[in-house]
Amino acid sequence: MTAKNYWLMKSEPDECGIDDFAHTPTQPIHWDGVRNYQARNFMRDMRIGDRVFLYHSSCKFIGIAGIVEVVKEAYPDPKQFNPESAYFDPKSTLEKPRWDAVDLIFVEKFPKVISLDRLKSIKALNENPLVKKGNRLSVIPFTSVEWEAVHATRNLS
DNA sequence: GCCAACGTTGGC
DNA sequence: GCCAACGTTGGC
Incomplete structure (x- = not known):
């Protein structure tokens, strides 16, 4: 039994925000389209049950809007193979995919977004x-210390 | 809309 | 392997 891991993932709420998760609380969302190697490598370290x-x-309203959970670990992002997709990567092959996706599910929406200003004030x-x-x-x-420090502020006004 | 900071690409 | 050019991110 290993300790649960913690993460933060960015998105533009117009594309996929906390409300998209909240509206389908029992249905996982495919987190695809990540096209940065460092981010991809972190996604490969994600385990089922990790909090994000x-x-x-x-x-x-820039900041942390809520929490989601990993329900499926990294697998090849299908969009990299689709020439119609904006996330198509001609250098990806089925044998050697470059990019991964994970599946996430809704956990919690904060009463108020934890603003970037507040995050900057958390030592x-x-x-x-x-x-x-x-x-x-x-x-x-995120370390557990970082996670707890942020989580503790989720109900502040 | 601006633009600084950054990651990636490709010529050499 | 270097590095200039380019495209993208993301706060303001």
Whole structure:
């Protein structure tokens, strides 16, 4: 029995936000379209039952909007093989896929988005890439200390 | 819409 | 292996 892992994943709520998960609470969502190697490698480390903060970026209320859970571990992202898809990758083959997806399911929507300003004020996150200037990583591992520090603020106004 | 920061590509 | 050019991310 290993300890549960914690993560944060970014998305634009217009594409796939916490409400998309909340609207289908019993149906997993395929998290595909990740096209960054570091993010992909982190996705490969995800295990069933891991918890994930869902972060809304490039929108009005930037920050962590809720929690989702891993229900299916990394598998080849089908969109990389589909020439019609915006996520098509001509260098991917069925034998040697480049990109992976995971499946996630709804856990919790916070009463209010935990704003980026608040996240920056949480000392436990000082070394986390999320709050570093210019950071573009869309899948970020969290320690349990970081997770708890953020989680403890979820009901603050 | 702007633009700094970043990751990737490709010529050499 | 270097690095300039390019495309993208993401806060503001």
